[in-house]
Amino acid sequence: QITMKESGPTLVKPTQTLTLTCTFSGFSLSTSGMGVGWIRQPPGKALEWLALIYWNDDKGYRPSLTSRLTITKDTSKNQVVLTMTNMDPVDTATYYCARRAPVVGQRLDYWGPGTVVTVSS
Amino acid sequence: DIVMTQTPLSLSVTPGQPASISCKSSQSLLWGDGKTYMYWYLQKPGQSPELLIYEVSSRFSGVPDRFSGSGSGTDFTLKISRVEAEDAGVYYCMQGIQLPSTFGPGTTVDIK
Numbered sequence: 351q352i353t354m355k356e357s358g359p360t361l362v363k364p365t366q367t368l369t370l371t372c373t374f375s376g377f378s379l380s381t382s383g384m385g386v387g388w389i390r391q392p393p394g395k396a397l398e399w400l401a402l403i404y405w406n407d408d409k410g411y412r413p414s415l416t417s418r419l420t421i422t423k424d425t426s427k428n429q430v431v432l433t434m435t436n437m438d439p440v441d442t443a444t445y446y447c448a449r450r451a452p453v454v455g456q457r458l459d460y461w462g463p464g465t466v467v468t469v470s471s
Numbered sequence: 472d473i474v475m476t477q478t479p480l481s482l483s484v485t486p487g488q489p490a491s492i493s494c495k496s497s498q499s500l501l502w503g504d505g506k507t508y509m510y511w512y513l514q515k516p517g518q519s520p521e522l523l524i525y526e527v528s529s530r531f532s533g534v535p536d537r538f539s540g541s542g543s544g545t546d547f548t549l550k551i552s553r554v555e556a557e558d559a560g561v562y563y564c565m566q567g568i569q570l571p572s573t574f575g576p577g578t579t580v581d582i583k
Contacts, residue, residue, distance in 0.1 A: 397574040410570040455508035456567030461519040
């Protein structure tokens, strides 16, 4: 059974750095082709893909946020960490992590329940 | 980035009736291996998105067969043959041929 779960602060102040952790089970991020991605959803809005890390440590970022995002993995702990610097109220959103299936394409097949992050002073 | 558009943006359906959602991409989602990397997700109220359809027309594990996907190139359709109350939520299409993956704006399906 594959599970994903996000964790991190619920409230951050403007200009602070957000650190979110995705803890997963049921698969290994050392498996060829595997990946874990982050997607966010501002209140009442659509989904927005943020970043992805692959089994071989290759990474992809949303171009408009590249300077602010860093994604890393700890394969031994089954965790992926996303950091976002210089947080702004427009970054208020529910943040999801999802497994990128070990196939060609970008199939996000299992998602966590999401974690709500509010940016406010 | 590839832009995904959906129509309609909202839909109200009577249980037992069919429903259809269209998705268009700003460029072809056909890859060199002959597959088309287009997905459909359903986000039920208060929940995270769940994968319904991958590679245009393949149903994900556990997805009822009343859901079907079709299309090619830049034009795609999700059909629900007979809508049930549990199908309410927001449906998103997503392209997976190029990073960043991009989602459509979503289609809200309301059950009458």
